[in-house]
Amino acid sequence: xxxxxxxxxxxxxxxxxxxxxxxxxxxxxxxxxxxxxxxxxxxxxxxxxxxxxxxxxxxxxxxxxxxxxxxxxxxxxxxxxxxxxxxxxxxxxxxxxxxxxxxxxxxxxxxxxxxxxxxxxxxxxxxxxxxxxxxxxxxxxxxxxxxxxxxxxxxxxxxxxxxxxxxxxxxxxxxxxxxxxxxxxxxxxxxxxxxxxxxxxxxxxxxxxxxxxxxxxxxxxxxxxxxxxxxxxxxxxxxxxxxxxxxxxxxxxxxxxxxxxxxxxxxxxx
Amino acid sequence: xxxxxxxxxxxxxxxxxxxxxxxxxxxxxxxxxxxxxxxxxxxxxxxxxxxxxxxxxxxxxxxxxxxxxxxxxxxxxxxxxxxxxxxxxxxxxxxxxxxxxxxxxxxxxxxxxxxxxxxxxxxxxxxxxxxxxxxxxxxxxxxxxxxxxxxxxxxxxxxxxxxxxxxxxxxxxxxxxxxxxxxxxxxxxxxxxxxxxxxxxxxxxxxxxxxxxxxxxxxxxxxxxxxxxxxxxxxxxxxxxxxxxxxxxxxxxxxxxxxxxxxxxxxxxxxxxxxxxxxxxxxxxxxxxxxxxxxxxxxxxxxxxxxxxxxxxxxxxxxxxxxxxxxxxxxxxxxxxxxxx
Numbered sequence: 001x002x003x004x005x006x007x008x009x010x011x012x013x014x015x016x017x018x019x020x021x022x023x024x025x026x027x028x029x030x031x032x033x034x035x036x037x038x039x040x041x042x043x044x045x046x047x048x049x050x051x052x053x054x055x056x057x058x059x060x061x062x063x064x065x066x067x068x069x070x071x072x073x074x075x076x077x078x079x080x081x082x083x084x085x086x087x088x089x090x091x092x093x094x095x096x097x098x099x100x101x102x103x104x105x106x107x108x109x110x111x112x113x114x115x116x117x118x119x120x121x122x123x124x125x126x127x128x129x130x131x132x133x134x135x136x137x138x139x140x141x142x143x144x145x146x147x148x149x150x151x152x153x154x155x156x157x158x159x160x161x162x163x164x165x166x167x168x169x170x171x172x173x174x175x176x177x178x179x180x181x182x183x184x185x186x187x188x189x190x191x192x193x194x195x196x197x198x199x200x201x202x203x204x205x206x207x208x209x210x211x212x213x214x215x216x217x218x219x220x221x222x223x224x225x226x227x228x229x230x231x232x233x234x235x236x237x238x239x240x241x242x243x244x245x246x247x248x249x250x251x252x253x254x255x256x257x258x259x260x261x262x263x264x265x266x267x268x269x270x
Numbered sequence: 271x272x273x274x275x276x277x278x279x280x281x282x283x284x285x286x287x288x289x290x291x292x293x294x295x296x297x298x299x300x301x302x303x304x305x306x307x308x309x310x311x312x313x314x315x316x317x318x319x320x321x322x323x324x325x326x327x328x329x330x331x332x333x334x335x336x337x338x339x340x341x342x343x344x345x346x347x348x349x350x351x352x353x354x355x356x357x358x359x360x361x362x363x364x365x366x367x368x369x370x371x372x373x374x375x376x377x378x379x380x381x382x383x384x385x386x387x388x389x390x391x392x393x394x395x396x397x398x399x400x401x402x403x404x405x406x407x408x409x410x411x412x413x414x415x416x417x418x419x420x421x422x423x424x425x426x427x428x429x430x431x432x433x434x435x436x437x438x439x440x441x442x443x444x445x446x447x448x449x450x451x452x453x454x455x456x457x458x459x460x461x462x463x464x465x466x467x468x469x470x471x472x473x474x475x476x477x478x479x480x481x482x483x484x485x486x487x488x489x490x491x492x493x494x495x496x497x498x499x500x501x502x503x504x505x506x507x508x509x510x511x512x513x514x515x516x517x518x519x520x521x522x523x524x525x526x527x528x529x530x531x532x533x534x535x536x537x538x539x540x541x542x543x544x545x546x547x548x549x550x551x552x553x554x555x556x557x558x559x560x561x562x563x564x565x566x567x568x569x570x571x572x573x574x575x576x577x578x579x580x581x582x583x584x585x586x587x588x589x590x591x592x593x594x595x596x597x598x599x600x601x602x603x604x605x606x607x608x609x610x611x
Binding site for chain 2: 054056057058060061062064065068165168169172173175176198199201202203205206210
């Protein structure tokens with residue numbers, strides 16, 4: 001009798017595990033499927049009619065415009081502090097020739113894309129996802145579909161495109177500002193160090209590193225833009241509230257970004 | 271319009287969205303387009319800058335370096351000249367002979383530092399990456415042609431260490447062998463010690479120490495005394511020889527010496543030869559005259575033949591006349607003999 005109850009509990013545990021795994025797989029499948037649908041829509045010219053184009057442009061401005069000055073200023077300040085620490089440390093150890101290398105690799109290649117992606121996630125895509133979730137719960141998406149408008153192209157695609165665009169724009173602008181600040185920190189306000197600086201940047205950004213950097217930033221942008229939206233489009237069992245959707249989206253996003261970051265590090269340094 | 275855009279509904283949208291929604295739509299779109307253009311500009315500038323610093327717009331020439339080991343060489347590493355990077359490794363491959371062939375792209379404007387006599391080294395220190403360096407000792411040499419192939423010399427500190435340790439161990443072993451109790455050096459030092467002991471023993475002094483016994487030392491000192499006498503005599507002989515040489519010098523090279531007479535004789539001989547040359551010139555003139563006389567004589571002998579014929583005919587006529595006279599008496603001589611003039 002005792003053995004039977006133990007077997008029953010093991011079965012229940014296994015069943016629960018299997019259900020959890022299935023849910024997990026289903027969740028990622030939803031994300032991937034939504035991503036594929038959005039990609040198809042993004043590359044279809046029919047998605048950019050006058051009305052849809054207007055929606056995309058509006059979302060692009062909403063995602064990147066308001067946060068751009070603040071983020072760029074904050075990142076510039078952060079860059080100045082970090083560059084100063086790296087340069088002074090390198091100088092004190094007599095490793096001046098590696099100072100620029102360390103600054104570019106730490107800031108431009110690793111930190112800035114990550115911070116830009118997190119900023120856009122917190123500032124735009126997670127609130128956007130919760131907004132979409134509320135629309136879906138309120139039946140607005142069904143109403144749209146009933147009127148003959150596909151919600152995926154009217155509500156989802158602009159948000160995903162705008163999120164990706166915002167990550168790419170903020171990351172690129174901050175990288176360029178960081179390169180400029182690194183030059184000033186190492187050489188001062190003079191043009192005399194330009195040839196050696198250009199040569200150092202050229203040596204760091206070899207084709208492999210450039211490709212990995214571009215791919216990583218693009219995947220960050222995709223993860224940040226797609227995950228909250230995809231989570232908003234599905235029902236999560238036992239977690240019906242708005243907060244849980246946002247939190248789950250954030251956790252998923254962090255895990256995915258960690259995986260991307262680790263993959264890029266392996267590609268760059270192994 | 272608003273029916274197809276539920277996200278713009280102010281009822282459940284966040285504040286930011288509501289704020290954005292208040293801005294006229296046309297203005298929002300314009301700003302978004304500006305952002306897109308800005309993004310395109312940034313991407314274009316970044317790509318162009320990276321291509322420029324990677325040397326995509328620079329004309330390069332290739333230099334092939336061959337080495338026996340590619341350890342430490344990586345694609346993208348610099349080749350420096352006097353600390354300045356002038357080239358970049360673009361490819362590494364194994365050549366047919368099993369050597370390593372390193373392709374180095376050198377910008378044409380930097381290639382002027384490379385000459386035909388340039389030397390290339392690959393240095394690998396204990397710490398840090400390997401360094402590929404070029405040295406041009408003579409900058410007046412002709413420039414290195416594109417596609418030139420050179421051998422790279424390796425300076426690998428870490429590879430030298432095991433060899434150095436092995437050498438040091440050999441040296442230490444040799445030192446041990448040298449200083450061991452059975453070594454030649456040890457025996458030599460023992461002998462030296464015995465020698466110095468004998469030297470310090472004050473029995474026979476240095477000679478006894480060298481020869482080993484007193485009798486020999488005495489003999490050596492006698493020998494030395496005899497040698498001194500011999501040297502003294504030799505000195506006297508040398509003095510005598512010196513005076514002889516001085517005398518001979520005076521007689522030969524002195525004021526009235528042999529050499530002075532010889533010089534006078536040679537001078538007289540020169541004058542004599544001069545006179546002889548003049549006499550010879552005169553003899554030459556005489557001979558020329560004689561030649562003229564001989565020519566005249568030859569002509570005269572030609573005329574003499576005709577004269578002789580005349581004389582002969584005259585004589586014949588005289589003979590006939592005399593014969594005529596003889597035949598006539600009283601002129602007939604008793605002695606019929608005519609005397610010719």
